[in-house]
Amino acid sequence: MDESCMFCRIVAGAAPAHQVFESDDVLAFMDHRPLNPGHVLVIPKWHEPDLHRLDEDIYLAVMKTSKRLAEVLAELFEPPKVGLFVIGFHVPHVHVHVVPLYSIDDFTADAIQLAMRTRPDQGALAETCRRVRDYVSKAG
Numbered sequence: 001m002d003e004s005c006m007f008c009r010i011v012a013g014a015a016p017a018h019q020v021f022e023s024d025d026v027l028a029f030m031d032h033r034p035l036n037p038g039h040v041l042v043i044p045k046w047h048e049p050d051l052h053r054l055d056e057d058i059y060l061a062v063m064k065t066s067k068r069l070a071e072v073l074a075e076l077f078e079p080p081k082v083g084l085f086v087i088g089f090h091v092p093h094v095h096v097h098v099v100p101l102y103s104i105d106d107f108t109a110d111a112i113q114l115a116m117r118t119r120p121d122q123g124a125l126a127e128t129c130r131r132v133r134d135y136v137s138k139a140g
């Protein structure tokens with residue numbers, strides 16, 4: 001664990017998150033500054049800044065969970081697309097964004113900057129988290 005890493009702190013239970021899924025290798029939680037409602041982050045439980053440097057098994061576990069959550073978001077929100085992307089400039093711990101997308105404009109530098117400046121709506125996040133988590137556990 002990297003004490004200075006926000007996502008390591010979430011894995012350790014030292015920082016709060018709206019968690020929707022957990023396995024031995026992977027944690028998934030709501031992005032607290034979503035591009036759209038339902039925006040989820042999937043992370044490995046071990047600190048690694050770069051996706052391509054992950055152990056192969058951990059990489060596959062992260063991507064399998066990302067696919068599963070994309071299926072859940074597609075069914076819950078019925079967007080035209082569910083986008084997966086990995087960037088990692090803000091938090092240097094691998095995280096796959098899984099986001100319901102309604103337009104290519106939902107995923108621009110301006111949209112990302114706007115989301116970063118927007119105060120999180122904790123009530124809406126908690127409610128969306130409950131819906132996603134319930135769906136994940138119900139569907140197995």
Ligand SMILES: [Zn+2]
Binds near residue numbers: 005008093
């Ligand atoms: Zn970390």
